[in-house]
Amino acid sequence: MCLFQYDDDPDPEEQAPAGLLYVPVRPGAAGPALRMFRTPLGERTAVGFTRQDLLSAALGAGQSSIRLSEPALRSLAAPLGVDRLVLDPVLSAHSVTAEPVHTAEEPVRSL
Numbered sequence: 001m002c003l004f005q006y007d008d009d010p011d012p013e014e015q016a017p018a019g020l021l022y023v024p025v026r027p028g029a030a031g032p033a034l035r036m037f038r039t040p041l042g043e044r045t046a047v048g049f050t051r052q053d054l055l056s057a058a059l060g061a062g063q064s065s066i067r068l069s070e071p072a073l074r075s076l077a078a079p080l081g082v083d084r085l086v087l088d089p090v091l092s093a094h095s096v097t098a099e100p101v102h103t104a105e106e107p108v109r110s111l
Helices: 052-059 070-080
Strands: 020-026 044-048 065-069 085-087
Touching (some): 020 044, 020 052, 020 070
Parallel strands (some): 044 085
Antiparallel strands (some): 020 065
8 A cells, every 4th residue: 555645646547538549441332441450469459549650650651540539439449349449559560462572592483
């Protein structure tokens, strides 16, 4: 138990509101659709970025996004069974290339 009270120290469990987020989307038939991601353990998650440059650094400059508040993002993700939200992720896998990369020891074969 702490003997001192600090009015300005928030409880670690309390999270401050994130404000408007840059949320990655993909084109859909009815308009933009949220992009869902997976955590390293495979759990589906929604993703939001606090700044456009952070979104571009993680997902590339061509990634489309919309501005949503954190509660709005959570309410859109909930019907999809997604209750986790990750803010400002910095690690992402490289995009898959259309052609396999060949090493010098491996000859390229044509069909």
